[in-house]
Amino acid sequence: MSSVAAPDRTATPASESVRRSRPPGLSRKHREWVAAGLFLAPDVIGLLLFVGIPMVLSVAMSFFQVSGFGSYEWVGLGNYERMMNDPLFWSSMRITGLYVVVLVPVLFCVSLGLGLLVKQKLPGMGAYRTMLFLPYVISLVVVGLLWKFMLDDQVGVVNRAMRAAGFDGRSWLGSPSLALGCVIAVMVWVMMGYYMIIFLAGLQEIPNEYYEAARLDGAGPWTAFRTITWPLLRPTSFFVVLMATVAAITGGLDLVFVLTNGGPANGTALAIFYIYQQAFGFGEYGYAAAMGSFLVLIMVICSAVVFKLTRGGRFDDGE
Amino acid sequence: MASDTHAVTARRPHTERRPHTERRSRTGRRPRTGRAGLTALAVVLSAVSVFPVLWMVVSAFKTRSTVTDGKLIPTEITVQNFVYVFTEVPFARYLWNSFFTSAVITVAALLFHSMAAYALARLRFPGREKIFMAIFATLLVTAPVVLIPLFLVARELHLLNSYAGLIIPAIFNAFGIFLLRQFYLGLPKELEEAAIIDGCGHWRVYWNIVLPMSRPILSALAVFFFLANWNAFVWPLVVTNDEALTVVQLGIASFQTQYSSNWNYILAAATVAALPMLALFFTFQRQIVESIKTSGLK
Helix, strand or coil: CCCHHHHHHHHCCHHHHHCCCCCCCCCCCHHHHHHHHHHHHHHHHHHHHHHHHHHHHHHCCCEEEEEEEEEEECCHHHHHHHHHHCCHHHHHHHHHHHHHHHHHHHHHHHHHHHHHHHCCCCHHHHHHHHHHHHHHHHCCCHHHHHHHHCCCCCCCCHHHHHHCCCCCCCCCCCHHHHHHHCCCCCHHHHHHHHHHHHHHHHHHCCCHHHHHHHHHCCCCCCHHHHHHHHHCHHHHHHHHHHHHHHHHHHHHHHHHHHHHCCCCCCCCCCCCHHHCCCCHCCCHHHHHHHHHHHHHHHHHHHHHHHHHHHHCCCCCCCC | CCHHHHHHHCCCCCCCCCCHCCCCCCHHHCCCHHHHHHHHHHHHHHHHHHHHHHHHHHHHHHCCCCCCCCCCCCCCCCCCCHHHHHHHHHHHHHHHHHHHHHHHHHHHHHHHHHHHHHHHHHCCCCCCCHHHHHHHHHHHHHHHHHHHHHHHHHCCCCCCHHHHHHHHHHHHHHHHHHHHHEEEEEEEEEEEHHHHHCCCCCCHHHHHHHHHHHHHHHHCCCCCHHHHHCCCCCCHHCCCCCCCHHHHHHHHHHHHHCCCCCHHHHHHHHHHHHHHHHHHHHHHHHHHHHHHHHHCCC
């Protein structure tokens, strides 16, 4: 700890003249400490109050039954026992698992594909980038509303187009598995532009000379991608997989709310949705906190797995 | 045609850092069919991406009887839906609430985050790295997971059903601190050091030297924060139930449950809620894209 401030000790005598004009009692070093404390105070207090304490509280609450407003009753591991035996919770975990396992790879591939595409120098590429990114700036509530309209059984434009093409319309949001597919597809549509930009930034960092050399060696586009792009893009890929996984496990609440409200037959009730329902629908704060803590645990494990699989996004293979 | 446009694009100054001499010879050899194919692909994908938004906006101008007619070009155009939305529910109030909270959050967040980032990047004090790591670790704690305890904390602090409740908890996130710290680490120190030697306090160094130098990243983050908070739904849903405090996302969500099959009204409301963000996006597209790029590169 003190080693951080150590180099400063040697600098103090040099600024003796400055020091004399300051109020006595505080050395320059200590003034810097005070300044740092004041600069950091708003954010540190805020983060402590609205992120740190809630996090600890979340775990603490999971051992209590919180009834109504304010009365806490110690139940030990009771909430966790209940969780283990709650078929609806496990169904929500299964749906979340399916959602993550499908969404993350699809989103990854689509965004990487788009990144590779918009990296090309084609006429009008600026406009294409803009249009591909556009859905990201729209709120998930609006997104939910507009897709609900488009996916409507009777009047939706999707079924209209299918019927026009000679197929039968489907009840997109009316069957559990199709509805989950719709949530995933809509999420890909929303997020693809964001990750496309991140991939584009990563791709633009790769020197063109490498591709030139590969071309001179007679390598085709696929070989160039496999031997240059893919390995050099590893830090970006790691970042995208990590972000997308964390966002998939804990996000999507707004979209599910508006698009399907968890239905049909709980088919799109993601874990985070079920937890929300238990807490704010039924006032089961303690139980919801237990499930929330469990979800955080899962998220940490998933992040660790992603980290392990991508070796933390480092370029080199060993070490 | 293809080679002409290519020559133009090749000569145009690029934002990329790489020299383009090699690139020119490489792309020059690519078969024209390949370029045409890629262009066609880009056009089709862009159309797929934009179509739903376009469809929403177009449908918002249709009448009650034609909103579900499936035509991209409306047969008759009306603005009655928008009038209805603004007269039936206090939609202007919703918009104001969203604007006000997002603006205050953005300004406060930029100030606090840049202060913290300056301290973490420049000032020397014991425990600096530990504090930074602790702040960084909060990035993993995503808002939905701590929603319940956050609600209880807000209740204890008497923040429920108030602007303060909408605003204060939304200010603090480590993402902004992290990006700003990275930016400050990359700034040259000389000016600040000279000012310190001249007897400037740390606050004056921060306010008069560091803040003006960080205008590009601050404007990028400002757009980003405003966008994120305008679009926020879950926290406002949890922390308010007062009509006077309803933000626009909540407003359109409850509007939808009230007017469930009147798609012309719902889509008009949704369009009004989305329009400011679309305008912001088209105005500050570069800033948004740049801030995302920085976040990915670290």
